[in-house]
Amino acid sequence: KNQVEQSPQSLIILEGKNCTLQCNYTVSPFSNLRWYKQDTGRGPVSLTIMTFSENTKSNGRYTATLDADTKQSSLHITASQLSDSASYICVVSRGWANNLFFGTGTRLTVIP
Amino acid sequence: DADVTQTPRNRITKTGKRIMLECSQTKGHDRMYWYRQDPGLGLRLIYYSFDVKDINKGEISDGYSVSRQAQAKFSLSLESAIPNQTALYFCATSEQGRGADNEQFFGPGTRLTVL
Numbered sequence: 001k002n003q004v005e006q007s008p009q010s011l012i013i014l015e016g017k018n019c020t021l022q023c024n025y026t027v028s029p030f031s032n033l034r035w036y037k038q039d040t041g042r043g044p045v046s047l048t049i050m051t052f053s054e055n056t057k058s059n060g061r062y063t064a065t066l067d068a069d070t071k072q073s074s075l076h077i078t079a080s081q082l083s084d085s086a087s088y089i090c091v092v093s094r095g096w097a098n099n100l101f102f103g104t105g106t107r108l109t110v111i112p
Numbered sequence: 113d114a115d116v117t118q119t120p121r122n123r124i125t126k127t128g129k130r131i132m133l134e135c136s137q138t139k140g141h142d143r144m145y146w147y148r149q150d151p152g153l154g155l156r157l158i159y160y161s162f163d164v165k166d167i168n169k170g171e172i173s174d175g176y177s178v179s180r181q182a183q184a185k186f187s188l189s190l191e192s193a194i195p196n197q198t199a200l201y202f203c204a205t206s207e208q209g210r211g212a213d214n215e216q217f218f219g220p221g222t223r224l225t226v227l
Contacts (some may be wrong), residue, residue, distance in 0.1 A: 004154065017143070034215070039154075043116070043202050044155075067220025084128030 003090050006103040013110055017080055021106045022071040023073040023090030031095035035064050035075045038105065046056040047075070047088075080110045115139045116219035118203050120137065124225045131190040133222050135203030142208040144186040145216065146170075146178060148199040161186055162208070193226045200224075 004025045013019050025033070032051045036044035048057040048064040050073070057063045060076045077084055090103040116137045125131050135144065142163050147155040157170030159178040167178060175197060176188045190197055200223050204216040 041220070043204070046215045049215070086164050093114070097177060100157070102156070104154050 002092075002094070002101050004068070004090055004101045004103040006090050008024070008106060009104070010107040011012050013108070015080060015082055015089055015110050015112050017083055019077050019080060019108065021075045021077075021088050021090075021108070023075070023103055024107075025070075025071050025073070025090070025092045025103075027092040027101050028092055030068065030071075031093040033064075033066055033073050033093070034091045035062070035073075036089040037091055040086070044089055068112060077108075080108075082110050082112065084108060086108045116203060116205055116217055118201075118219040118222050120210065120222060121220065122223045124227065125193055126227050127192075127194055129193050130176075131193050131224065133188045133201055133224070135186045135188070135204075135219055137184050137186075137203075137205045137207055137217075137219075140183075141205035141217070142183065143206045143214075144180065145204040145206075146176075146186065146188045147202045148172070149202060149221075150199050158188065158201075161217060190224075192227075193224075195226045198224060198226045 007022045034049045035047045038044040048063050049058050050057050052068050055086045063076045066073045087105040087107050089105045092101045119134045145160040146158040149155050154211040156172050158176050160168050161180045179187045200221050202221050205220040206216045
């Protein structure tokens with residue numbers, strides 16, 4: 001069964017601290033993996049995309065890693081800011097635009 | 113996501129009513145999608161369209177219908193709304209070609225409540 005599981009479900013951290021969000025998937029065949037950020041009341045916005053051959057991808061303070069062998073990905077946020085408070089969604093593709101598998105997201109809250 | 117707009121942003125309706133959610137985009141993309149998001153579940157695809165003459169069912173199309181009136185417009189209808197259709201609905205667009213490598217751009221969402 002094609003699934004995407006994220007952990008933790010929710011996370012609270014102090015401003016300025018780092019954190020890592022996890023994504024495990026069983027989707028096959030694998031085409032690519034994206035991390036999206038979804039602010040409250042807004043639609044998801046893509047942060048990074050990685051294909052099978054890519055191990056890491058950065059976007060500012062966001063760094064995503066991918067281990068295609070173990071089917072795991074992580075999103076590391078460095079020096080968190082209050083504006084990082086959002087849900088982070090892992091999305092795995094089987095190679096077609098209509099065949100995306102969405103995780104349930106990790107709700108991150110950054111407090112002063 | 114200002115390039116993808118959804119109306120209304122919030123709607124409360126009663127069981128049995130017909131509801132239409134509208135999506136417009138100025139990105140010039142050929143491909144458009146409708147998803148629903150429920151607490152504790154990932155986004156699920158309802159319908160998608162790869163061009164004006166193309167309509168395809170997604171994972172959870174029962175109880176819904178769509179219309180692609182133009183390249184820029186894709187509407188979702190609930191013919192007879194029921195309470196378990198209460199959810200957050202998102203419209204998305206993507207470019208043609210390159211399959212799922214193309215980023216999907218999401219609208220701001222419509223929160224629908226069916227009483």
